[in-house]
Structures are given as C-alpha cells and as structure tokens.
Amino acid sequence: MIIRSNYMDMLKTYRDVPLVKILAGVRRCGKSTIFEMLRDDLQSSGIPADHIISMRYTSEDFDDGMTDKDMHNSIKEKMVDDSRYYLLLDEVQEIDGWEKAVNSLLENANTDIYVTGSNSKLLSSEISTYLTGRYISIPVFTLSFAEYLDFKKSSGLSVKELLNEYIRMGGFPIVARSSFDEQSAYQIVEGIYNSVITNDITRRHNITNFDLFNRVVKYIVENVGKTFSANAIVKFLKSEGRALSVEAVYNYLQWLEKAFVIYRCSRYDLQGKSVLKTQEKFYLADASLKYCIMGFNPKSIAAMLENIVYFELRRKGYQVYIGKNETKEIDFVAIRRDERIYVQVCRRLPEESDRELANLLEIKDHYPKYIVTLDELAAGNVNGVKIMHLADFLLKKDY
Numbered sequence: 001m002i003i004r005s006n007y008m009d010m011l012k013t014y015r016d017v018p019l020v021k022i023l024a025g026v027r028r029c030g031k032s033t034i035f036e037m038l039r040d041d042l043q044s045s046g047i048p049a050d051h052i053i054s055m056r057y058t059s060e061d062f063d064d065g066m067t068d069k070d071m072h073n074s075i076k077e078k079m080v081d082d083s084r085y086y087l088l089l090d091e092v093q094e095i096d097g098w099e100k101a102v103n104s105l106l107e108n109a110n111t112d113i114y115v116t117g118s119n120s121k122l123l124s125s126e127i128s129t130y131l132t133g134r135y136i137s138i139p140v141f142t143l144s145f146a147e148y149l150d151f152k153k154s155s156g157l158s159v160k161e162l163l164n165e166y167i168r169m170g171g172f173p174i175v176a177r178s179s180f181d182e183q184s185a186y187q188i189v190e191g192i193y194n195s196v197i198t199n200d201i202t203r204r205h206n207i208t209n210f211d212l213f214n215r216v217v218k219y220i221v222e223n224v225g226k227t228f229s230a231n232a233i234v235k236f237l238k239s240e241g242r243a244l245s246v247e248a249v250y251n252y253l254q255w256l257e258k259a260f261v262i263y264r265c266s267r268y269d270l271q272g273k274s275v276l277k278t279q280e281k282f283y284l285a286d287a288s289l290k291y292c293i294m295g296f297n298p299k300s301i302a303a304m305l306e307n308i309v310y311f312e313l314r315r316k317g318y319q320v321y322i323g324k325n326e327t328k329e330i331d332f333v334a335i336r337r338d339e340r341i342y343v344q345v346c347r348r349l350p351e352e353s354d355r356e357l358a359n360l361l362e363i364k365d366h367y368p369k370y371i372v373t374l375d376e377l378a379a380g381n382v383n384g385v386k387i388m389h390l391a392d393f394l395l396k397k398d399y
Helices: 005-013 031-044 068-076 098-108 125-131 145-151 159-169 182-202 210-222 230-239 246-258 287-294 298-315 353-361 390-395
Strands: 020-024 052-056 085-090 111-117 135-139 262-269 274-284 319-325 328-336 339-346 369-373 385-389
Touching: 005 031, 005 135, 020 031, 031 052, 031 085, 031 111, 052 068, 068 098, 085 098, 098 111, 098 125, 145 159, 145 390, 159 182, 159 287, 159 298, 159 390, 182 210, 182 246, 182 287, 210 230, 210 246, 210 287, 230 246, 246 262, 262 298, 274 287, 274 298, 274 319, 287 298, 298 319, 298 328, 298 339, 298 390, 328 353, 339 353, 353 369, 353 385, 369 390, 385 390
Parallel strands: 020 111, 020 135, 052 085, 085 111, 262 319, 339 369, 369 385
Antiparallel strands: 262 274, 319 328, 328 339
16 A cells, blocks of 8 residues: 555644544545555554444445434444544545534544545535534545655656656546556546546436536536636537526536535736636646546647646645736746745746746746746746746645
C-alpha cells in the first residue's frame, strides 16, 4: 500500500482532538484506502485492534432502511469498556441522519471519530445544526503528480514520460496502481463516472430526462477552464432544439458539485479585493473524466493543464480564484492565510507567454508570480516572474 503522507500527516495533527474528521471527495479517489492506512497507523501506535471500529455504509453492505438510531446502536454495542474507541465510518451519507448518531457518539462516548463520504450532503446545513464548530473538513482529491510517481516508481519510466502519462490517464488510484492501456483506463474511469451519476445524482434527484442531463454534463466537460453561465448553456441547448430552464441548469451544476465531479472556481477582483459572483469557471475532479466522456484530444491539453494546476494548488491548502485585474485575466490567484501567489498556465513558450507575462507584470504587489508551461526549455526569471516547467511546479514542496 502506497502511503499518502499528506493526508496521514493531517489526520495525525487532528488525532484525539474532539472534532469529527470528515474526508470528502469524488468516488474512488482513495478515501477508503486512507482509512486502511489510518487503521494501520493507529495499531502501530499502540491502539488495540478491538478499539478501532470500522464500518462501511454502502447500499451493498446495509439495508436501505437503516436509521441513525440503528447506526448509533450498532456502533455502541461494539464498545464494551470505557477506554477510547476510534471510529472509522466510511460513506456515511448513505444513512439519513448519520450526523445525529455521530454527534451522540462524540458527546456521550469516549471516541475519536473519522468519517468519509462522496456527496456533500456531508457538508450540508444539517451538519451545521448537529456538529456546529465540532468538525473539520478534509477534502480528498485524486493523486497528485508526486503521489503518481510513488505509485509508478517500479515502472522504469522517466519523470517526463510519467508526466505525459499523468496528463492523459489522470490520477484515480485504481488506474495508477496498474499498467492499463489508455482505452482500458478510460473504461474504468467511465465506470466510476457512471456510478457517481447514477447513485449520487440521477437516482437521488429523480432526474427523468437523462439524455438532457448528459448533454449539460457534456457541455461543461467541453468547456473546462472557460468561463460560462447557466444562460449560455440554456442558449446552447436552444440552438440544438432542446429546452431547459436556467433554474434546472443551476440545479444540475449544484448536484455535480455536491458529488465532487466538478469544482467551481470564482473570479477575484484584484482592484476591489472582492470575490465576484459572475463568470466562474469549473474544473473536473480528474482530467481523465474529460477523456472518458470525450475521448483524448491533444487540442484539449491546454485546458487540462489548468485543471491539473488548479488541483495542485487546492491540495497545498490554497483557496483558488480566477484573477481579474481591470480588463486582464490571471489564470489563478491562490490565497492561503496571509500568503498569495499568481499563476499563469500556458502550453508553450514563447508564443503564448508574452500575454501571460504582461498580465502578471501589471500586478504591482510583491507576491510570487509564476508562468507554468510544458515547454522543455522553461526556466528562469523575467522581471520577478518565475517560469517553470509543469513537472517542477507540481513537485515543488511550497511556493
């Protein structure tokens, strides 16, 4: 088992802190495996195996009618003394009212509680009601490039070859741990995607016009890294002779977000220092989701490089925005506490870089500025703007 040390370090930081640790992310991004790592780590630190209670709440494992009381009682009956129990509760969103059971166990028993889920019902208003100020949310993403290299260290391939593979294959652990050809990899990812769409969206929200919903998803996937609005989707569908309300599109976008298929990136006004509500972009949980739906197209690589950089910044704990500097756009403004960096992403130097460089140079503060590219000759510093190859940027510990 390849240890995903970033997540383990975070979980160690919060061990025995009286907060529910919520790991949330798209299906098959590795949450259950992180629980296996956590279980091993707890045991190696001296916690007896019978004081680590692991429960998996998928529809295959439990009756649909399981209530929060059933959940509470089934855990409580495994706790036979007053010493501390570590609860590892996987895919809890399948149980209605799970947060009531967890809150009771947090308050009334000697527990340290960890939960995972693939739907942001995990982060809904009900949780705020029952667990106000008593949980920490830890987003889980597919593999970073550094983690991908760990998975592939016995492959004999160079970093450059593995970067090309990572761009094309994405970072789902199930794909990375084997040597699939491209077609097989995309079939596996398509299976993950279909499972999310069926279980977390169409069934949960009773979508009857599946074809229309799929067309909206395809539009979003085609436009990763581009700004668009719900109105633009409605107009596009109208041009195809299909009718859908703006409200329905908003619902579709929200449901895809809640299943962690897409992530919304808002626009940040560098002049007014405020987050804008219009012209957002959306990024896919993993680049391979685009290719399994649309097929691999070299022309789409530029947008998917942005997708990869966006998630690398998120993994490192930044809040990430699109930057608006009067009429100019900065691909990413990444903010973490009192730190900030600016990043432009372009596939090649120099033809694309002049505009990117000019936009960065117009920002008059002294925060770090980067141009990230696939160009083999990418290196150096132009008037304070660092030019870096994508692999170097992704493997850099901090910025």
